[in-house]
Structure formats: C-alpha cells, structure tokens
Amino acid sequence: MRRMTQPKGTLYLVATPIGNLEDITQRALRVLAEVSLIACEDTRRTGVLLARFQIKTKTASYHEHNEQERAAELCAMLEAGKDIAVVSDAGTPCISDPGFRLVRAAIERGVRVVPVPGAAAFVAALVASGLPTDEFYFGGFLPARTHARRARLTAVKQLSATLVFYEAPHRIAHTLSDAREILGEREAVVARELTKVYEEFARGRLSELAARFSTEQAARGEMVLVIDRKVIEDEAEREAPSSSVAERVAELEGEGLDHRAALKRAARELGLTRDEAYRRLVSERASAEE
Ligand code: SAM
DSSP states (O other): OOOOOOOOOEEEEEOBOSSOGGGOOHHHHHHHHHSSEEEESOHHHHHHHHHHTTOOOEEEEOOTTTHHHHHHHHHHHHHTTOOEEEEOSSBOTTSSSSOHHHHHHHHHTTOEEEEEOOOOHHHHHHHHHOSOOSSEEEEEEOOSSHHHHHHHHHHHTTOSSEEEEEEOGGGHHHHHHHHHHHHOSOEEEEEESTTSTTOEEEEEEHHHHHHHTTSTTTSOSOEEEEEOSSOOOSHHHHTOSOSOHHHHHHHHHHTTOOHHHHHHHHHHHTTOOHHHHHHHHHHHHHHHHO
C-alpha cells in the first residue's frame, strides 16, 4: 500500500509597516488573510493592523521569551500542512526582532521559508541619510552596557562602510558621545520617527548630535543612527580647544564660570553628556595625581 505524504505548510516572514500603515504591501495583506495562523510578537498590536484591513486570521504570540518552545509547536503545525505567517511589532521579522530560531527550525525540518519583504527601519534610514550606501554595516542594537558598547564600536572602527545602528532614545546621547570618542569626529544622521508624522533626519557631526540629543526633549521616539565611514580632519577639528574635560573646565573657571556651569559647557563643547563629562573629569584628575 502506498503511503500518502501530507505536503508541508509554508512559513512566511511578513514585513509590516514601521509607522505608516500605507506601507503594508498587497502581498502581505493577501498572505496574512490566507494563512492558518499569524505568529505575532504582540497579538494586541498586530490585532490593530489586522482590524484595519479586516483580516480575521487567528493569531498566536511568538516573542523572545517563548521563542524556543513556540518554535517547536509552530513547526509541528507546519509539518502537518498548515501555512503560518510570522510578523513582528513593526518592520521585518528577524531584524532585531524574533523569528530567527523559527526560521532555522523550519529549514531543518524541510519546511519552505518565504520572505514577504517590506519596511525595515535601517534601510529607510540609510537610503535617506545622504551617506554612502554602496557598502554598509548594520549592527542592530549596540549593547546597553558602556564597556560592551565601546568594545563593539572599537571593533567596527576600521570598517570602510557606513555604520547603521538601532538605538533607544534614552541611550542615544551616550552612544553618540562614545562614537565620537572611539570612531573620531564623523558625519552622522539620527533618523527619527521614520514614516510617521514627526519624521526627522538630524544631520551633523557626532559631537554636534551628541550635544543636541543630550536633552530629554530631543531624545524622543524611535531612532536609527547612521555614521559615515570617514573621520573628519579639518581646521575646526585641529583647532578644537582641548579634548580634556579637566583642562577645559579649568579654562572656563578661569573665565569666571562656576564649576557646575563650566562642566556643563565643557560637556556640550566636547559632545559629551554631563554624566560622561563628570566621569572623564574624575578619571583625568585621578590619572594626573598618579
Ligand atoms: N524589525 C524592525 C525593522 O525591520 O526595522 C526593527 C525592530 S527593533 C525591535 C525596533 C527599533 O527599530 C527601534 O528601537 C528603532 O531603533 C528602529 N525603528 C523601528 N521603527 C522605527 C521608525 N519608525 N523610525 C526610526 N527607527 C525605527
């Protein structure tokens, strides 16, 4: 007797908008409506998108905390012939978002994996940044811890590629000032709120952007950081007063500013946050005393 083999289902990786719902593709809508299940990072968030397009497909949660066990369940469904779409909260699944484990598991089981391309914040930021697009390095999120973040920046310092990172608003000022210190002065762009009402491309040197984003007001919304491959070596750079916080603070105190105001001004001029400037001041004074 010949045994009938059940055809396996397909795993679709469906990109969704990063802000503007008009960025959903026709194909994404068709696939989302046709599959048996949509695995979402956040079912409520995806629910809003589905309701907007009157899509009634069942959803299940699939996020970084249940990725491993959920991947096994979803693979069992795929092997039983069901088609499944994976979406993340925004943009392309697997890009700084869950999906990778499921893709691996599906490939290992011989399940067909089909991308349904669309929005990805790093591509939108890069193409409108005005920085070279011929060669680029996408580093996802830099580590949150200072030491690890600085080590990662050091590791990419010599690359002859435009550097692209995702960053959280509360860390952007620190990252910009670390980047200035480790990569040297470079042109950069902070692409904020892409495709949304307050979309903005803040362009400038790393030190200028660090100063600009050091206020809470400026550092808001979702953002992508794009950094040029070249270090700026010009007159302004060579004539910069001093990169030592202690020296600059002493100079400013000599000009009559009190300590607090001098530190604040030095931090701004050097493209550092106030905390960072203070830490550097303490460490420079400690090394001077050794
Ligand atoms: N999978 C998404 C993609 O394809 O771009 C990225 C998800 S990741 C968890 C979220 C980060 O992407 C945000 O912190 C921000 O750095 C970036 N991002 C997402 N949407 C954005 C937008 N509309 N404008 C600027 N950056 C955005």
